[in-house]
Amino acid sequence: MPNRSFKKKSLPDKKGHFGIYGGKYVPETLMAALDELEQCYRQAKSDPSFKNELKGYLHDFAGRPTPLTEAKRLAKLLGVKKLFLKREDLLHTGSHKINNTLGQVLLTRRMNKKRVIAETGAGQHGVATATVCALFGIQCDVYMGAEDVERQALNVFRMKLLGARVTPVKSGSQTLKDAVNEAIRDWVTNVRDTHYIIGSVIGPHPYPMMVRNFQSVIGQETISQFKKAKRQQPDYLVACVGGGSNSIGFFHPYLNFHSKMIGVEAAGLGLNTTKHAATLSKGKVGVLHGSKSEILQDAHGQILLAHSISAGLDYPGVGPEHAYLKSIKRAEYVAATDKEALEGMKALSETEGIIPALEPAHAIGYLLKNKRRFKSNDTLALCLSGRGDKDVQQVSKVLHL
Ligand SMILES: *Cc1c(COP(=O)(O)O)cnc(C)c1O
Numbered sequence: 001m002p003n004r005s006f007k008k009k010s011l012p013d014k015k016g017h018f019g020i021y022g023g024k025y026v027p028e029t030l031m032a033a034l035d036e037l038e039q040c041y042r043q044a045k046s047d048p049s050f051k052n053e054l055k056g057y058l059h060d061f062a063g064r065p066t067p068l069t070e071a072k073r074l075a076k077l078l079g080v081k082k083l084f085l086k087r088e089d090l091l092h093t094g095s096h097k098i099n100n101t102l103g104q105v106l107l108t109r110r111m112n113k114k115r116v117i118a119e120t121g122a123g124q125h126g127v128a129t130a131t132v133c134a135l136f137g138i139q140c141d142v143y144m145g146a147e148d149v150e151r152q153a154l155n156v157f158r159m160k161l162l163g164a165r166v167t168p169v170k171s172g173s174q175t176l177k178d179a180v181n182e183a184i185r186d187w188v189t190n191v192r193d194t195h196y197i198i199g200s201v202i203g204p205h206p207y208p209m210m211v212r213n214f215q216s217v218i219g220q221e222t223i224s225q226f227k228k229a230k231r232q233q234p235d236y237l238v239a240c241v242g243g244g245s246n247s248i249g250f251f252h253p254y255l256n257f258h259s260k261m262i263g264v265e266a267a268g269l270g271l272n273t274t275k276h277a278a279t280l281s282k283g284k285v286g287v288l289h290g291s292k293s294e295i296l297q298d299a300h301g302q303i304l305l306a307h308s309i310s311a312g313l314d315y316p317g318v319g320p321e322h323a324y325l326k327s328i329k330r331a332e333y334v335a336a337t338d339k340e341a342l343e344g345m346k347a348l349s350e351t352e353g354i355i356p357a358l359e360p361a362h363a364i365g366y367l368l369k370n371k372r373r374f375k376s377n378d379t380l381a382l383c384l385s386g387r388g389d390k391d392v393q394q395v396s397k398v399l400h401l
Pocket of ligand 1: 244
């Protein structure tokens with residue numbers, strides 16, 4: 001039954017706030033660029049030709065709509081009535097990230113900007129950005145922590161093959177948060193001809209709203225796929241949460257429905273250690289990369305290093321809308337450890353013939369560990385945000401079969 005008390009239309013407010021979260025905490029030089037972006041986005045959103053163009057690329061280039069696959073053997077293992085997988089793993093470049101990069105590259109063209117910059121952690125967003133820049137012949141610079149450049153050599157090569165320039169960032173912890181800082185620095189300098197394609201629902205307004213809307217195609221398709229099959233909408237939606245884009249894209253269109261929502265963060269080596277990335281379980285309110293949200297920080301407000309076996313979840317912040325949904329209890333946030341994610345990866349591979357990326361494997365791992373909380377007549381839908389090809393080499397070193 002739809003939950004009428006929740007008015008999703010009002011979010012975020014004009015200044016980009018989701019309750020106390022979100023907003024725009026940036027240097028003065030970026031305010032004009034953010035306004036320009038927001039204006040361009042709002043015009044594009046109500047322009048049927050933009051919608052059709054994006055729809056065309058999502059269909060012909062990225063491979064949408066993605067299937068909704070019933071996972072019968074895994075459902076049986078979990079003891080639930082039905083489990084459906086939203087197959088973002090089947091998209092071009094291997095994950096949901098292409099939904100957002102295609103949307104933003106079309107905006108780049110609308111704003112007549114000649115250059116794109118992006119940050120990347122594992123390299124997945126960098127690859128998705130380099131891909132759409134190649135498609136449109138736009139110059140692309142990707143910032144990546146020097147440590148990540150080492151760890152993700154294959155993705156670095158992919159980006160270069162696609163014609164992008166990859167700049168290793170040697171400051172700080174040499175990982176994703178430092179890459180974001182460097183991209184922001186570049187943007188401040190080159191804002192007139194450069195668009196910054198942020199890879200998740202993070203950063204200053206309008207990014208969390210805009211990226212959410214580009215990713216909402218996931219949930220919208222799922223709703224119509226359930227309808228078309230004359231099935232009841234799911235009792236639970238489950239998705240992994242890094243910055244939070246695949247999960248909010250899955251959840252957002254369902255906010256007025258009865259479906260319960262579970263976001264699964266990375267618990268790394270455990271929530272009682274400091275080696276995790278469970279921002280919503282363990283974070284405190286603060287400002288990171290231009291918006292207010294829950295953040296992993298120490299008593300002095302210093303940003304802590306996140307840890308996860310999965311580079312895509314390894315971020316000390318989270319999208320402001322998730323912090324808000326948690327605060328009003330519309331969504332629940334839990335965490336799965338590295339070990340549980342590996343169990344999840346193994347289970348989906350063995351029961352369904354689908355090797356998931358380590359990120360959504362956290363969501364599967366959570367379900368396995370907590371299967372007693374579900375009833376035998378529950379229907380679950382899980383966002384399978386990406387495929388596991390990128391992870392098999394890493395996993396082969398820790399999972400001895
Ligand atoms: C990047 C990535 C994520 C995490 O990002 P979100 O913004 O939280 O979706 C999750 N799954 C896959 C496959 C990814 O590549």
